């Protein structure tokens with residue numbers, strides 16, 4: 556299995572035929588096979604590089620987790636996020652019926668593959684020095700990183716399809732929607748909630764997602780009809796990795812936010828959005844140097860220069876379940 560890059564094409568890789576050895580590796584341990592596929596693509600893809608910064612890596616080695624698509628947590632997300640938030644089974648069924656034209660798909664298993672792409676610490680360091688808006692390198696990471704994450708999803712889908720399964724990446728599918736609600740915006744597929752279901756981390760005061768590699772990252776996911784073993788969720792509760800909720804201390808992200816969008820009560824999406832789309836417009840217009848790209852500059856100040864930037868800032872006793880502690884996790 557290999558891929559080539561052809562920049563002019565929408566898909567910048569071609570998958571050579573899957574050989575018997577690769578198929579055997581997949582059948583022996585599909586979870587490890589998928590993890591390895593994601594890691595290798597991230598390590599070797601030229602798209603995971605910042606051309607404007609000496610071809611530095613955009614993302615470090617990813618974290619990968621799996622969830623059962625029929626986990627009741629996904630139904631609970633309809634209450635917590637929005638009624639239109641898809642369960643994995645709903646979106647996969649939609650893909651079968653509307654894209655593949657299969658009228659009554661038989662889906663004995665539905666699984667979710669979620670991955671966290673930790674931002675190169677060198678990039679976070681440049682952003683940690685900033686106090687009003689993002690560094691140029693952070694801005695490039697925001698947009699080039701999203702392109703890479705999308706490409707990684709497409710690659711994973713093609714690999715799974717070559718192995719006889721079907722898969723969809725909800726965020727880059729025609730079914731993805733973002734709608735306006737009273738306190739901001741809501742999407743019908745939340746990558747962070749999916750990552751939580753896949754055991755990859757917990758939420759935080761600034762509405763980020765703290766993993767064992769911290770909260771300076773991007774996340775993505777793919778839904779498939781392949782049966783995969785779900786990853787354990789070892790945390791005590793959905794906010795266990797944030798020092799503010801675990802110990803009542805910290806709040807460093809409150810100080811870091813130039814919009815005053817974070818308080819003891821949480822994250823104000825509208826204030827944050829106003830900062831991103833209005834107040835930080837001058838960054839895109841060249842007021843802080845040339846070369847900023849994208850629809851908005853990126854910000855991320857509350858994810859850098861904070862104790863949870865690269866790690867979980869809470870000790871194991873306070874964040875892990877009894878079971879996890881016994882197993883020495």
Ligand code: SF4
Nearest residue numbers: 798799805806808863
């Ligand atoms: S800076 Fe502190 S309070 Fe804010 S998200 Fe990180 S751990 Fe939680």
Ligand code: SF4
Nearest residue numbers: 812827830854855857
């Ligand atoms: S992204 Fe920027 S504006 Fe939004 S909460 Fe974080 S620091 Fe504040």
